Amino acid sequence: MSFLARIVRKFAVPKYRTNILALNSLQNVSRQIHCSANLCLRMFMEHENNYAYSILENKGYTISLKSDISRNCISEQEFQEGLKSNWSKKSHTEIFDYFHKFALYCSEHKLCISNQIFDTYIDSLTDCIKLGTDEELKTLFYTLNKWPETPSIRTRNIIEVWAALDDECLNRLKNWSYDELLTYLSLFYMINVMKYSDYCIKALQKLASKAKNLTPAQLVPTLFFIGIWRKSPFDMHNLEVEINKKYSQFTIDELSIMSMGYFKSKTPIRDPELVQKMIDTVIENSKTIHEVSLAALLKLIRYSTKSVLDDRINRLLEALQHEVPRLSVMCNVHMALVGTSTLSLHKQCLNNIASKVIKSISQTRVKDLERLVLTYGTFGIRPDTEECFFTKVIDELRKPERAIEISKHGRSFACCIAYLTLLGIYPVDLISKVLSSEFREQTYGKYCFNYGREILTLNNVTEIFLSDANINLLDDKVKKILAKKYTDYVPREDYVKQYNITEQMFLDIAKVMKETRGGDDYVAGDHILPHYQRGDIIICTDHSGAPVPIKDVFKSSDFGLIRKRPDDNTWVVLVIAGRNALIHGTDNATGFFTSKVRELEALGYHGVLVPWSQYSKLRSTADKAVFLNSLIYNAVNKNK
Incomplete structure (x- = not known):
């Protein structure tokens, strides 16, 4: 170790104030942590990583993390004598042995x-590590793992050891084969410093750049270690190409390990054909696949499939619905999320998942309850179960035993309550808890800009549906700040930019309505409900059915507040349900849009959903006008 590094350590890291001769005193102040040579038993190891590495080890793709080196423990006298040794006169072999x-x-x-x-x-x-052979370096890794666990990998002395090993491995990297690179990656994984090791970064970059030269037995552990690193190398696409070429040589467990690498490094699969192959493989092995492998594959399929043009996800859920009872809650949650992310509704699968979760709801995390409520809220369905799934969720969230978990994961709790409102469920006591100043400060901090959209949502639904309840509402200033954060600008014809399909549809509908109603003064675009991202098109007719000008009715100074119906005329709000707002294969909008219509109607407006699937088929302005007027007429007269 350099002289400067030693000086930095002396000032940067606190030392134990103790006398070397008072060993008993040293033992009293030292950190009392039990050490296990088997890394798989360490608390920081994730179950998923344990499972994946065990597969790699059983197949011979990686080395064992268990050391066979075993000797009798030295006596206290030998220990004291060793500490007093003049290490500068000893060989590196003796130092390694000690x-x-x-x-x-x-x-x-x-x-x-x-x-x-x-x-x-x-x-x-650390000074003599550079003198060790490759095998001696391996022994040092295994030995380092035998020491009692430290509070951090940056703790004094341990950081010096693994950093010196890192430097030396980096120096030797260019001379090592692919198998040797993977061997030392395993050793850095064993001591849990992969994310901070320069060697690991360089080794993974080299392996990824040489993907075409890697065998299947080398590709799998490479992707595993990329997942542990949680970042993607520059040449990640090369690995995808090679996986596709060698796809038939991988087992489903190996595919799941590689899926972990892609998902954890936040890298989606670009090739839809490869995703399709993975879906087909899961379907073929649905009855025997391990739940950890299934969860890993489902996460990557979801991450790599943002929209679907066929029934691939429905076929996947059709095959997996029968496996729900044997799978864990977490795995079932990922199954539900695959359908949610692609808006592919499979009711029976969701019913089975709800039944499974109800049986073990007390062991289900708040995070998982949040995701499931989001799924059912997105599809706007209530699962067909003996007991009401949402009643069970609400009762579970009310239990005192959940208090600690809710305090740690407050935002998941708040989101869960907000997603319940998609289904028209408004638990007053839980909403009141989320909107309390104590909960908001504990979960989000003192500054309101950190509040999530869920806070604004719960505040606004309270104003609309629970106005008589004694609930602490947000100040107008806070609501305006949050609305500016969470809403998009309303598209305008006079503002030139590259609009997406939904925004283009908004502009087209606004243009049609202006042409049929008398001009710009009779059509407005605004946010009636500021807790929703997109604005809507607003029109008004008097009691005789004549259009009413509304150009300056909604003042910009009130932006961020709920726009209540200005008068007793007929106010219609056209809600644009774009391509990504419709459940796959139907004209039905998601729960976010149906709940928006429900809230508009509670305020006295007539909400009209305009589905992209139908509107996009119309070509002439006349046809579009007829279609829109038909929707408006049905909405205005549906309760008459």
Whole structure:
């Protein structure tokens, strides 16, 4: 270790104030953490990673993380003598040997490597790491894993050891084969420093750039370690190409491990044919696939499939619906989310999932309840179960046992309550809890700009449906701040930009309405309900059916507040349900749009959903006008 590094350590890292001769005192102040040589038992290891690595290890793709090196623990006298040794006169082999002796002793006596008494030895150890052979480096990794766990990988002494190993592996990287690169990646994974290792970054970049030279047995662990790194190399697409070429050589478990790499590195699969192959593989193995493998594949399929033009997702859910009872709640949640993200509704599958969750709802996380309520709210359905699924969810969220979890995951709790409103469910006590100043400050902080859309949503539905309830509402200033954050600008013909399909549809409908109603003064675009992202088209007719000018009715100074019906004329709001607002294969809008219409009607407006699937087929202005007027007429007269 350099002289400067040692000086920095002395000032940056607190030392234990103790006497080297008072070993008992040292043991009392050292961190009492039990060490296990088997990394799979460590608390920070995720179950998914354990499962994936065990597959790699069983197939011989990676090395074992269990060390066979075992010796008897040294005595206290030998330990004391070792500490007093003049390390500068010892060979690197002797220093390496003492590293193992100290590890066994400290593991048995719960003595942490960060203790000041090891500083001199660690300095000598890190200085001679460059002299070790490749096999000796491996032994140092295994030995480091035998020491009692430290509070952090940046703790004094341990950071010096793994950083020195990192530097030396980086120096030798260019001389190692692909298998050797993967071997040392396994060792860095074992000591849990992959995200911070320069060697790991360079090794993964090299493996990705040489993807065409990798065998299937090398591709799988490469993607696994990319998932642990949680970032994508520059040449991630090369790996996808090779996976596609060698697809038939992979088992479904291997595909799931590679899926973890893509999903955790936030890299979607670009090739829709490869995604289709994965879906077909899941369908073929639906009865035997392990739930961890299934969850990994479902996450990547969802992440890589934003819209569907065929029935691939429905076929997937059709095959998986029968497996719901044997799968965990978390796996079933991912199954539900696959349909949600692509707006592919499979009612029986969702019914089965709800029945499964009800049976184990007390063990279901708030995060998972939130995602499931979002799914049912998006599709606007209430699952067909013996007990009401949403009643069970609400009762569960009311339990005192959930208080700690809710305090830790307050936003998931708030979102869950907000998603219930998509189905017209408004639990007053839970809404009141979310809108309380104490909950908002604990969950989001003091500054209102950090509030999520769910806070504005719950505030506004309270104003609309629960006006008599004693609930703490937001100030007008806060509502305006949040509305500016969460709403899009209303498209305008005089503002030139590249509008998306939904915005183009908005402009086209506004143009048609202006031409048929008398001009710009008779049609307005605005946000009646500011907790929704997109604005709507507003028109008005008097009691005789004549258009009414509304150009300056809604003042810009009131933007962010709910726009209540100005008078007793007939006010119609056209809600544009774009291509991504319709449930796949139907003309039905999602719950976000049907709930918007419900809220508009509660305010006295006539909400009219204009589905893209029907409107996009019309070509002439006359046909569009007839279609829109028909929708408006039906909405105005449906309750007469």
